[in-house]
Amino acid sequence: MYDYLIVGSGFFGSVFARQMTDAGARCLVVEQRHHIGGNCHTEDNDGIHVHKYGPHIFHTNSEAVWKYVHQFATFSRFSYRPKVHYRGNFYSFPINLMTLYQLWGVSTPQQARERLEAERIKIDKPSNLEEWILSMVGRQIYETFIYGYTRKQWGRDPKELPASIIRRIPIRLTWNDDYFNDRFCGIPIGGYTQLFKKLLHGVPVETGADFIADREKLESKATKIVYTGPLDRLFEYQLGTHDWRGLRFKQRTHDVADYQGVAAINHTERDVPYTRTVEHKHFEPVETSHTVVTEEYPTSWKFGQEMYYPINNDTNEQLQQKYLAMLPANYIAGGRLASYRYFDMHQVIASALQVAAKEIRYHAAGVVPLPSVNAPRRRAA
Ligand code: FAD
Numbered sequence: 001m002y003d004y005l006i007v008g009s010g011f012f013g014s015v016f017a018r019q020m021t022d023a024g025a026r027c028l029v030v031e032q033r034h035h036i037g038g039n040c041h042t043e044d045n046d047g048i049h050v051h052k053y054g055p056h057i058f059h060t061n062s063e064a065v066w067k068y069v070h071q072f073a074t075f076s077r078f079s080y081r082p083k084v085h086y087r088g089n090f091y092s093f094p095i096n097l098m099t100l101y102q103l104w105g106v107s108t109p110q111q112a113r114e115r116l117e118a119e120r121i122k123i124d125k126p127s128n129l130e131e132w133i134l135s136m137v138g139r140q141i142y143e144t145f146i147y148g149y150t151r152k153q154w155g156r157d158p159k160e161l162p163a164s165i166i167r168r169i170p171i172r173l174t175w176n177d178d179y180f181n182d183r184f185c186g187i188p189i190g191g192y193t194q195l196f197k198k199l200l201h202g203v204p205v206e207t208g209a210d211f212i213a214d215r216e217k218l219e220s221k222a223t224k225i226v227y228t229g230p231l232d233r234l235f236e237y238q239l240g241t242h243d244w245r246g247l248r249f250k251q252r253t254h255d256v257a258d259y260q261g262v263a264a265i266n267h268t269e270r271d272v273p274y275t276r277t278v279e280h281k282h283f284e285p286v287e288t289s290h291t292v293v294t295e296e297y298p299t300s301w302k303f304g305q306e307m308y309y310p311i312n313n314d315t316n317e318q319l320q321q322k323y324l325a326m327l328p329a330n331y332i333a334g335g336r337l338a339s340y341r342y343f344d345m346h347q348v349i350a351s352a353l354q355v356a357a358k359e360i361r362y363h364a365a366g367v368v369p370l371p372s373v374n375a376p377r378r379r380a381a
Pocket residue numbers: 007008009010011012013030031032033037038039040053054055056057058059209210211212228229230247308309334335336337343344345346348
């Protein structure tokens with residue numbers, strides 16, 4: 001008998017498993033895919049670590065989370081500086097003084113501020129995303145950076161989208177082109193999968209094991225279930241299905257050492273069907289005569305496909321709350337799928353650490369003692 005059966009080996013499941021194992025609990029992880037690491041999984045392609053489910057840059061302001069992940073990997077000092085490609089021109093991104101110089105020739109914060117002010121279109125009460133952006137930054141920035149990209153990402157015209165899906169348009173009136181403003185940023189050297197192997201060291205993991213397909217048997221193996229899959233599937237879609245945005249990845253190998261000179265280029269033209277090209281070796285430089293580039297295509301999600309981005313509208317939100325209320329007492333739900341939320345990795349790690357700490361306190365208080373709760377702490381190798 002296990003204390004915890006953990007469904008999913010992404011960051012939520014793996015961090016929880018590590019913490020509880022170190023606290024002396026017996027954990028079993030089941031993962032439906034044939035690999036560990038959830039969406040952070042990387043695959044070794046002759047020395048290049050390919051981010052199979054989209055590029056993952058680790059960034060956080062939390063020193064505790066940054067220290068935590070360093071137990072399992074050394075991180076490179078990578079910082080994310082994507083470029084934008086629009087109608088044959090390349091631009092610095094996120095929008096900063098260099099971008100505005102490339103667009104308009106302005107070169108000081110004051111010149112940029114004045115030009116932006118002149119570009120804004122006066123719209124009294126913007127009623128949709130397009131109007132809101134035009135009123136904030138004007139037509140040229142909207143068309144170059146936002147219109148096509150948003151249309152592809154959401155599969156709808158920005159006129160049909162609420163302004164709330166983009167909370168702010170980050171425009172920096174400095175030359176800083178570092179995408180993330182966080183205190184810590186990097187990529188685990190050796191790839192994420194190596195990090196997960198260390199994180200799960202000593203924890204039994206069954207891959208290719210779908211919890212739902214074998215639910216009764218697996219449930220009987222543990223006192224508590226930590227579920228990181230989607231709740232609608234857990235409850236057999238009794239109340240309905242959540243909507244998601246999907247992604248399709250087209251991976252190409254090129255016989256050149258360097259294909260695009262940077263980790264990511266955003267393609268903002270509406271007629272280019274992909275939104276990004278990602279060249280993986282720029283995350284962790286390696287000398288190879290080949291390179292791997294992935295084109296990323298947003299898709300409308302169909303039942304049974306991988307779920308990437310939740311669509312957090314009222315209907316989906318209400319459905320999520322109803323499913324949460326149905327969760328059995330011995331279940332803990334966590335992570336992006338079960339929460340129906342977009343989370344960055346550091347948020348998921350912080351949340352798993354918090355839930356594990358609560359469980360450890362709960363057992364330490366003797367409410368339901370774990371048989372092995374006082375076992376010596378084991379550290380990951
Ligand atoms: P997941 O990684 O999805 O893990 C859940 C696991 O549960 C999966 O492996 C799944 O197969 C398994 N599972 C589900 N149901 C079952 C079942 N029934 N039986 C067995 N196993 C099951 N975050 C960043 O911080 N930086 C980035 O640059 C970044 N880039 C991203 C790019 C893209 C395209 C996307 C979509 C996300 C990105 N993220 C990024 C977010 C990051 O992927 C998540 O924060 C992280 O993967 C969440 O971990 P998780 O454990 O919640 O979920």
